[in-house]
Amino acid sequence: MYDIEKFYEAKSAGDAVAHLAADPNAMVISGGTDVLVKLRAGKGAGCDLVSIHEIPELHGVDRTTDGTIVIGPATCFTDITNDPIIRESLPYLGEAVDTVGGPQIRSMGTIGGNLCNGATSADSAATMQTLNARLVLQGPDGSREVPVTEFYTGPGRTVRKREEVLIAILVKPEDYIGWSGCYIKYGKRKSMEIATLGCCVRVKLEADPGAEKAAGVSSSEEASGSGFLPGAGYVLGDVCIGYAVAAPTPTRCRNTEKLLTGMKADDPKIYDLIAEHVLEEVSPRDSWRASRDFRIQLIKEMARRALEQAILRGTGKGTPGASYFSPVELDEMGEAGGQVWEAEHPEEKEMPVYKKDGEVLNGQTGQVIRDTDKKGGDQ
Numbered sequence: 256m257y258d259i260e261k262f263y264e265a266k267s268a269g270d271a272v273a274h275l276a277a278d279p280n281a282m283v284i285s286g287g288t289d290v291l292v293k294l295r296a297g298k299g300a301g302c303d304l305v306s307i308h309e310i311p312e313l314h315g316v317d318r319t320t321d322g323t324i325v326i327g328p329a330t331c332f333t334d335i336t337n338d339p340i341i342r343e344s345l346p347y348l349g350e351a352v353d354t355v356g357g358p359q360i361r362s363m364g365t366i367g368g369n370l371c372n373g374a375t376s377a378d379s380a381a382t383m384q385t386l387n388a389r390l391v392l393q394g395p396d397g398s399r400e401v402p403v404t405e406f407y408t409g410p411g412r413t414v415r416k417r418e419e420v421l422i423a424i425l426v427k428p429e430d431y432i433g434w435s436g437c438y439i440k441y442g443k444r445k446s447m448e449i450a451t452l453g454c455c456v457r458v459k460l461e462a463d464p465g466a467e468k469a470a471g472v473s474s475s476e477e478a479s480g481s482g483f484l485p486g487a488g489y490v491l492g493d494v495c496i497g498y499a500v501a502a503p504t505p506t507r508c509r510n511t512e513k514l515l516t517g518m519k520a521d522d523p524k525i526y527d528l529i530a531e532h533v534l535e536e537v538s539p540r541d542s543w544r545a546s547r548d549f550r551i552q553l554i555k556e557m558a559r560r561a562l563e564q565a566i567l568r569g570t571g572k573g574t575p576g577a578s579y580f581s582p583v584e585l586d587e588m589g590e591a592g593g594q595v596w597e598a599e600h601p602e603e604k605e606m607p608v609y610k611k612d613g614e615v616l617n618g619q620t621g622q623v624i625r626d627t628d629k630k631g632g633d634q
């Protein structure tokens with residue numbers, strides 16, 4: 256049961272703020288997918304809830320005349336992913352929130368709730384960090400804008416005061432025009448799973464002035480003779496790297512970003528450089544979900560993959576759709592990934608193996624637990 260004292264449906268953001276200010280026992284509820292779970296577990300029992308769910312101005316996505324994208328915090332994940340402005344200008348954000356939970360959660364859970372709950376595992380968090388999003392908080396004394404990079408103060412904690420309502424999420428044109436990006440989530444299964452690690456890399460590619468001189472020979476061709484790396488003819492004009500669950504709060508890797516900026520996009524060295532240097536800017540921990548060592552492997556490998564996909568997308572050759580990987584795909588990580596992980600985590604061998612075609616195998620015996628035909632839900 257839900258131990259709630261009072262419930263108020265606010266008519267406007269100002270109305271919600273007034274109720275929160277007048278009632279020290281009140282807190283905001285939006286989609287309720289975090290609040291109600293906590294209440295049922297007894298956390299915050301006896302509170303008063305002020306709902307912002309029915310406030311029209313907090314829903315939807317818009318673009319102002321100067322190109323700033325304004326995201327309503329009460330917009331649910333499904334609507335974010337399907338929004339035409341998001342699809343055109345921030346597709347990687349739509350993909351990131353499309354990895355949340357399952358269809359029901361994505362239809363109720365909101366992007367504002369995902370930020371305000373302060374969780375380092377929030378699936379919008381890594382991408383929002385790289386977007387330099389600005390959060391508009393309305394309180395009893397007016398509004399203030401807080402960069403998302405300064406929003407988190409610790410696990411589950413933010414600078415938002417109890418009586419403040421997040422009324423808008425702003426993304427400036429300079430932070431998305433000309434950029435491409437990719438969010439990768441690692442989870443042990445492909446739905447209804449909180450991220451073990453999330454990584455977003457965004458790049459702004461610029462034409463390489465030296466490319467003509469090289470007469471079509473890319474750095475990767477020069478270096479490896481194979482020419483398999485994407486991005487020939489471009490330099491990394493700017494780079495943003497964000498992580499979820501790589502530290503107690505969502506994180507940016509600004510020093511690594513600076514090191515990469517200006518390098519040729521098809522230079523093979525960028526992949527080792529990103530993998531090596533992001534480790535200096537994160538502080539992953541052991542948890543029941545994964546060990547610190549395993550997270551370190553993920554942090555390196557996901558940075559490489561997200562960077563490659565962001566460059567591919569910047570040259571119009573990327574793969575659309577959310578990037579999401581689970582243990583079975585670690586095989587592809589070779590020495591640096593799957594084998595090391597298995598050796599260090601023998602207990603995990605018994606985990607079910609989710610194959611790409613939907614089949615589920617017993618990780619120990621290889622026997623089929625569920626075959627593709629009987630597959631159900633949002634796997």
Ligand SMILES: Cc1cc2nc3c(=O)[nH]c(=O)nc-3n(C[C@H](O)[C@H](O)[C@H](O)COP(=O)(O)OP(=O)(O)OC[C@H]3O[C@@H](n4cnc5c(N)ncnc54)[C@H](O)[C@@H]3O)c2cc1C
Nearest residue numbers: 285286287288289290355356364365368369371377378421
């Ligand atoms: C089964 C299940 C699976 C889940 N899977 C995932 C997942 O894969 N990835 C993931 O990231 N999350 C997941 N979640 C968590 C949750 O769905 C998200 O964090 C969601 O974004 C919360 O949004 P909400 O609108 O439901 O927030 P609520 O529960 O309404 O609120 C969450 C917090 O934010 C505050 N708040 C909400 N909106 C505002 C606002 N506009 N202004 C001020 N404060 C506000 C509330 O007071 C509360 O503290 C899952 C939850 C469940 C129950």
